Amino acid sequence: MTTIHIDHTSRWFGNVVAVNDISMEIGPGVTGLLGPNGAGKSTLINMMGGFLAPSTGSVTLDGTVIWRNEQVYRHIGLVPERESMYDFLTGWEFVQANARLHQLPDPDAAAREALATVEMEQAQDRKVSTYSKGMRQRVKMASALVHQPSVLLLDEPFNGMDPRQRMHLMDLLRRMGDEGRTVLFSSHILEEVEQLASHIEVVVAGRHAASGDFRKIRRLMTDRPHRYLVRSSDDRLLASALIADGSTAGIELDWNERALRIQAIDFARFTELLPRVARENNIRLFTVSPSDESLESVFSYLVAA
Structure with missing residues (x-):
């Protein structure tokens, strides 16, 4: 080598x-x-x-x-x-x-x-x-x-x-x-x-x-907000349960995607919170996808640091 x-x-x-x-x-x-x-x-x-x-x-x-x-x-x-x-x-x-x-x-x-x-x-x-x-x-x-x-x-x-x-x-x-x-x-x-x-x-x-x-x-950039696309059996109930927690800075309903766009400011807490909230409210999670893991997003974060 x-x-x-x-x-x-x-x-x-x-x-x-x-x-x-x-x-x-x-x-x-x-x-x-x-x-x-x-x-x-x-x-x-x-x-x-x-x-x-x-x-x-x-x-x-x-x-x-x-x-x-x-x-x-x-x-x-x-x-x-x-x-x-x-x-x-x-x-x-x-x-x-x-x-x-x-x-x-x-x-x-x-x-x-x-x-x-x-x-x-x-x-x-x-x-x-x-x-x-x-x-x-x-x-x-x-x-x-x-x-x-x-x-x-x-x-x-x-x-x-x-x-x-x-x-x-x-x-x-x-x-x-x-x-x-x-x-x-x-x-x-x-x-x-x-x-x-x-x-x-x-x-x-x-x-x-x-x-x-x-x-x-x-994923190592825990000091940067992480953005997720989430689809569930009840997006409105899920959003109202998550928005009250300090680990999220913004949640919006994307009508075209029929999904939630979530900005998490406490990555570790959010990854624990999401499945727990879904379980407690009998909400099924169909999609949990990071929406800012493209090279363009990573590069933009690094250059702006």
């Missing part, structure tokens, strides 16, 4: 602190790196990829320091967000050059396989300068995959891709995660992260805000 360890790592540029004492572990599978613009995501990825030195702390790959260690590039593939590329080369020449830099035994075969993986064979003989943004993203992906890395780092990889290209890339990353590779990607498109990442790391203002499955993160 290939694992990246970030240990009490900070990075500053002059008086600007981009990453502030972050510790996290990125292991096999697909991890989503989330945060608003300017949160420090690109700085973290550049340190993981060995292109930027930590100001303090360490970034290691299976215990080996990444910075100024050219051997780790045998294991890491990086897809940067920046568009800087050798526009005078064709797609084929660009990917083949990276295969040669890695001193692969058959660079031509490796380049062909990588370009086929990202479905760029038909455009491989065109100059990079003629590519759309989505095509540039795919040829950067091919270049990062040419040496079959065990770690893949992607900074906003879905930018500029059309829906079909996005689905193809999502399937590819999912397969790589299932194969046991370590895949980390940053994104601001929460719906795609929700579909793809089995694990998320959230960075806000340079600090590590949360780690884990986003639903578990939401």
Whole structure:
């Protein structure tokens, strides 16, 4: 298993602190790196990829320091967000050059396989300068995959891709995660992260805000109101019994859903109260569903913290 360890790592540029004492572990599978613009995501990825030195702390790959260690590039593939590329080369020449830099035994075969993986064979003989943004993203992906890395780092990889290209890339990353590779990607498109990442790391203002499955993160946020959709055999009686308790801050009847929307401010007490009130009043509970456990809700809570 290939694992990246970030240990009490900070990075500053002059008086600007981009990453502030972050510790996290990125292991096999697909991890989503989330945060608003300017949160420090690109700085973290550049340190993981060995292109930027930590100001303090360490970034290691299976215990080996990444910075100024050219051997780790045998294991890491990086897809940067920046568009800087050798526009005078064709797609084929660009990917083949990276295969040669890695001193692969058959660079031509490796380049062909990588370009086929990202479905760029038909455009491989065109100059990079003629590519759309989505095509540039795919040829950067091919270049990062040419040496079959065990770690893949992607900074906003879905930018500029059309829906079909996005689905193809999502399937590819999912397969790589299932194969046991370590895949980390940053994104601001929460719906795609929700579909793809089995694990998320959230960075806000340079600090590590949360780690884990986003639903578990939401359940740990006991200081935030929790919202539930509840259907029962007697919504009015249930609402009147619950509203008198201090664990709820608001209850409304949703006529379209034929259900109650409940805001619980004391999560632990509410989870004990609801079944007890239903039992005491002979009310049957048909649905008790959290309505704020989407990634968008969790992210909004964390960013507003």
